[in-house]
Amino acid sequence: MNDRFKLAVTGQSLIKHDIRDIPDPAFREVQRLLRQADLSFTNFEGTILGSHGGWPLKGSFFGCSDPIVLDTLRAIGFGALSLSNNHAFDLGPSGVLSTLEEVERRDFLHAGLGRDHSEVSRATTGSIGGRRVAIVAMDGGPGPDFMYAANADGNRPGRPGVNRLGxxxxxxxxxxxxxxxxxxxxxxxxxxxxxxxxxxxxxxxxxxxxxxxxxxxxxxxxxxxxxxxxxIDEDDLARNLASITAASADGSLVIAYLHHHHWASDWYQVPDWVGGVAKRCIDAGAAMFVSHGAPVLQPIEVYRGRPIFYSLGNFIFHVRSEKSTWTAPEVWESVIGLCSFGEDNRLLEITLHPVIIGGEHGLADRLEQRLAPHLATRESAERILRRFSEQSARLGVDVGVSDGVGVIRF
Known part of the structure; x- marks a missing residue:
C-alpha cells in the first residue's frame, strides 16, 4: 500500500456536452487538480442513450446524454463514478444497460447501477495506485419503485436499475x-x-x-x-451497510455515497436523518461519506476522523434557461475536496478548492453558456470558503482559509 493516497471529490456532474476543448485557464486549473489526485470521484447525474435504446420515463425533468460525455469525464480527470441518482432511470432499464456498458468500456470504477438487485447490492472494488478502493452508492429518491433493481422471482423477470435506500x-x-x-x-x-x-x-x-x-x-x-x-427502510440500509463492512474488512478504502431529493425547505440545512445514515455508514467501515441532491454546497462534518460531505452541490450543470429555477449564484458554486489518506486509510488532510461553473463573469450569461467549472480566485474564492467555513463550524469543524484554499488538518 502506498504511504499516502489522494482522493478528489466534487459536486455532481449533470453533463450533456463535450467540454474538453474549452481553453479557459481557470478550467485547466480544475483539470490539473483532478489529475493531481490518485483518484477523482463524481456522480454522473444522467443516463446514456446507447446501444440498448430506451424511452423517456419523465416529463420536463427528463434527460439523457450521448456516450461522448463519459470520454469527457475521463479526459478531465475522473476515474470513479456514482451512477445512483434520480436521472439514472430516465430511459428505463434500457438506459441502465447502456450506461453500464459505456461506463465499463471506459474502465471507470463505478457503483449504484446493476443488472439486477444482487449485482447492484455489491460494493465495487478496484486497485488504484496500489490502494484498494471500493464504492457503495445508494439513491434515496423519491422515485417510483420500478426504477430500482430487482431480482427475478417466480413469474417476474429481473430488472436492471438503481441501488435503493428506501x-x-x-x-x-x-x-x-x-x-x-x-x-x-x-x-x-x-x-x-x-x-x-x-x-x-x-x-x-x-x-x-x-x-x-x-x-x-x-x-x-x-x-x-x-x-x-x-x-428509512432498515432492510435496505442493513444491506448497504453489510456491503460497506465487507469491503472495509477486505482492506479497501470505502466511499459511501447517497443521492437524494428529500431536502429541507432551506437547502443549506442538513436534515437530521442524513447525518444518522452517514454516521452509520462510517461505523460500518466507510472511510468517507459523500452526498449530492440539494443543488448547493452544504457543510462538512468529521466523525471518528472521517469526513462527511453532506452535499457538494454541482460541478457540471448543463441545464436550459427556459423555465429554469436554477438561477441563484449558489447553485453554480462548490468546492473540490482533495482528501489525503495515510496508512490504514487514516485521513491526514483535506484541502478545499472553490469552483464556479462558467466562472465569475459567466454568472451573467444564459445558463446554457455556463459549461465548465472554473477555479475561483480572490474575492470569489474567499466568499465561497467563508460561507462553507461558517456552516461547517456549527458542526465542529475548523476550516482554515489561506490564499483562496480551505484546509482541514488531522
Missing part, C-alpha cells in the same frame, strides 16, 4: 389535525382499495392504522408537532 416522507400533524384528516377520509369514503389504486405503479404504503393515514400519495403521521420526517 426513504418515505411523512407529514407530521398534531392530534386535532390528525382526527380531522381521519374524519375527512371517512366522510369521502376513501378506502384501502382507493389508496392502492392511487399508489400505482408502486405498491401501497404500509401504514400503522393507529398513527398513520394515507390519502392519495400523502402519508400523515400523528405527532405532537407539525413538520415533515423521513422513514
Amino acid at each position: 426513504l418515505t416522507q411523512r407529514i407530521e400533524v398534531d392530534e386535532a389535525a390528525f382526527e380531522q384528516l381521519a374524519a375527512i377520509r371517512d366522510r369521502v369514503g376513501y378506502t384501502a382499495i382507493d389508496l392502492a389504486n392511487d399508489s400505482q405503479p408502486d405498491d401501497r404504503p404500509h401504514l400503522d392504522p393507529e398513527t398513520e393515514i394515507g390519502i392519495a400519495r400523502a402519508v400523515f403521521s400523528r405527532s405532537e408537532r407539525f413538520g415533515r420526517s423521513v422513514r
Whole structure:
C-alpha cells in the first residue's frame, strides 16, 4: 500500500456536452487538480442513450446524454463514478444497460447501477495506485419503485436499475389535525382499495392504522408537532451497510455515497436523518461519506476522523434557461475536496478548492453558456470558503482559509 493516497471529490456532474476543448485557464486549473489526485470521484447525474435504446420515463425533468460525455469525464480527470441518482432511470432499464456498458468500456470504477438487485447490492472494488478502493452508492429518491433493481422471482423477470435506500416522507400533524384528516377520509369514503389504486405503479404504503393515514400519495403521521420526517427502510440500509463492512474488512478504502431529493425547505440545512445514515455508514467501515441532491454546497462534518460531505452541490450543470429555477449564484458554486489518506486509510488532510461553473463573469450569461467549472480566485474564492467555513463550524469543524484554499488538518 502506498504511504499516502489522494482522493478528489466534487459536486455532481449533470453533463450533456463535450467540454474538453474549452481553453479557459481557470478550467485547466480544475483539470490539473483532478489529475493531481490518485483518484477523482463524481456522480454522473444522467443516463446514456446507447446501444440498448430506451424511452423517456419523465416529463420536463427528463434527460439523457450521448456516450461522448463519459470520454469527457475521463479526459478531465475522473476515474470513479456514482451512477445512483434520480436521472439514472430516465430511459428505463434500457438506459441502465447502456450506461453500464459505456461506463465499463471506459474502465471507470463505478457503483449504484446493476443488472439486477444482487449485482447492484455489491460494493465495487478496484486497485488504484496500489490502494484498494471500493464504492457503495445508494439513491434515496423519491422515485417510483420500478426504477430500482430487482431480482427475478417466480413469474417476474429481473430488472436492471438503481441501488435503493428506501426513504418515505411523512407529514407530521398534531392530534386535532390528525382526527380531522381521519374524519375527512371517512366522510369521502376513501378506502384501502382507493389508496392502492392511487399508489400505482408502486405498491401501497404500509401504514400503522393507529398513527398513520394515507390519502392519495400523502402519508400523515400523528405527532405532537407539525413538520415533515423521513422513514428509512432498515432492510435496505442493513444491506448497504453489510456491503460497506465487507469491503472495509477486505482492506479497501470505502466511499459511501447517497443521492437524494428529500431536502429541507432551506437547502443549506442538513436534515437530521442524513447525518444518522452517514454516521452509520462510517461505523460500518466507510472511510468517507459523500452526498449530492440539494443543488448547493452544504457543510462538512468529521466523525471518528472521517469526513462527511453532506452535499457538494454541482460541478457540471448543463441545464436550459427556459423555465429554469436554477438561477441563484449558489447553485453554480462548490468546492473540490482533495482528501489525503495515510496508512490504514487514516485521513491526514483535506484541502478545499472553490469552483464556479462558467466562472465569475459567466454568472451573467444564459445558463446554457455556463459549461465548465472554473477555479475561483480572490474575492470569489474567499466568499465561497467563508460561507462553507461558517456552516461547517456549527458542526465542529475548523476550516482554515489561506490564499483562496480551505484546509482541514488531522
